[in-house]
Amino acid sequence: MATLIAPSNHSPIEDAQALRHAFKGWGADNKAIVAILGHRNVHQRQQIRKAYEELFEEDLIKRLESEISGDFERAVYRWMLEPADRDAVLINVAIRNGSKNYHVVAEIASVLSAEELLAVRRAYHNRYKRSIEEDVSANTTGHLRQLLVGLVSSFRYEGDEINAKLAQIEANVIHESVKEKKGNNEEEVIRILTTRSKTQLVATFNRYRDEHGISISKKLLDQTSDDFHKALHTAIRCINDHKKYYEKVLRNAIKKFGTDEDGLTRVIVTRAEKDLRDIKELYYKRNSVHLEDAVSKEISGDYKKFILTLLGKQD
């Protein structure tokens, strides 16, 4: 379930005019920006962008970028992009020299469906004039490259079939690799993770837990020091249960010294129209505190208002 609260009827033209009004004079009326854009779904936002362009002959997103700043700007910017285009931007930012948040690439590629991932690959072409695999592979080497390129290039079968025998065999392959910690089985682990259907992989992960009394993601936790193992861990968690994964990203983002606004924004903007309500419930069960309350203590200003609005807070 989503957290976004959007009216069933809205006028794109009136919204565009109200935004134009909010931009007037020194400093924008950020409250108005949040009140409008924080309550419109992806289709409505695209309509507003189109109406704004037609009425005022300027790009709404560019104007927003010049009117607002900081975390607020970054969150509104990501929110305004269509989901596939947003993921393309998130991947590009994650692999750009200097940032190297490779686990974000693994996250996006592992959470999306085959067709959704493909839409991101198309969006990446349009925006950067290169392919995702081209940029990912040019910035990585060895097993990390193999894993990430495999994940972003996958077009997984999405049927419900489970091959129980295969699950057992491949649970053992993963076990051998994790046990040895020598890395001579890593190519097989990468093959399994990047090519099998998610249904099959969950069966394999379950089989692993049944046999070894611990989940593969927990087992991997003591090896997540390098980028490869971090990305591997992320992919397994996202395939296994992406809502639980996102809950943990939020938990870590909040409890971090200084707050990880990028992680916080990414999860909330990406999931607000999808399953953020479920993630919120998981958060409450896990932490005995409401996500809104935890977030409220850590961030401030217009950024805080915007994030809380996307979290479904009634005005």
Next chain:
Amino acid sequence: MATLIAPSNHSPIEDAQALRHAFKGWGADNKAIVAILGHRNVHQRQQIRKAYEELFEEDLIKRLESEISGDFERAVYRWMLEPADRDAVLINVAIRNGSKNYHVVAEIASVLSAEELLAVRRAYHNRYKRSIEEDVSANTTGHLRQLLVGLVSSFRYEGDEINAKLAQIEANVIHESVKEKKGNNEEEVIRILTTRSKTQLVATFNRYRDEHGISISKKLLDQTSDDFHKALHTAIRCINDHKKYYEKVLRNAIKKFGTDEDGLTRVIVTRAEKDLRDIKELYYKRNSVHLEDAVSKEISGDYKKFILTLLGKQD
């Protein structure tokens, strides 16, 4: 230019009835089968299949398989499939245990456009309930796996931009790898070949030839003993000039002791509606003999009639 001669107007129902008539009694009227199906384009063939199913409540392709046999059956069967489905079958046959024609996988993945390759990946899901990368990677290891999985999973950027400096750098990377023959640069060569746009790769290959006075594919020829180098060579040739590549496949198929019917059928069925006329011209220029005449000497019977029909021979 295509070689297929198909009427602009035809009646799918009359065609279906004529085929049904051809199946009557002991042994099918193969001449009628060739006369109809050898002169229908992909859209018309699908219409005939649909009309046949509706009229006679049986699958035309299954019926054809039971009526005819040998090379003729195989050629008609491949011809009747939609192109993406046909390529899915060709890939599956190529990697099935025992055959291991890995270069066919490299050929198909390298010749197709990004969207065409994607259609093959979808067709493979539908037909085999697995992904191409899943089957390819389960049947290969090491560099061969990396290359083939990279090729079948690629979604190349298709813009016209060329980065001349990058072409120079990567021509050198390829040169170092080919020169050393030690294989410690192969992962970089695989990265370049599987991720760069075809336009960029052609620039890189040209740069290589300019600097070293020999084309990269010729240079690689003395290393094509193993499956990896054979697939690498195929990918480079297909990206560089797929018509020249197909001409050579035909030349080798014909001059081989015993004729390689699979190669012959694959090229003719796959290209008859696309650019087989150009390939025929290349063949004539290279061999001073018409492709139809060369083929005529090597094969016989209904298979020969069918292949010559697809080659554009007037009845």
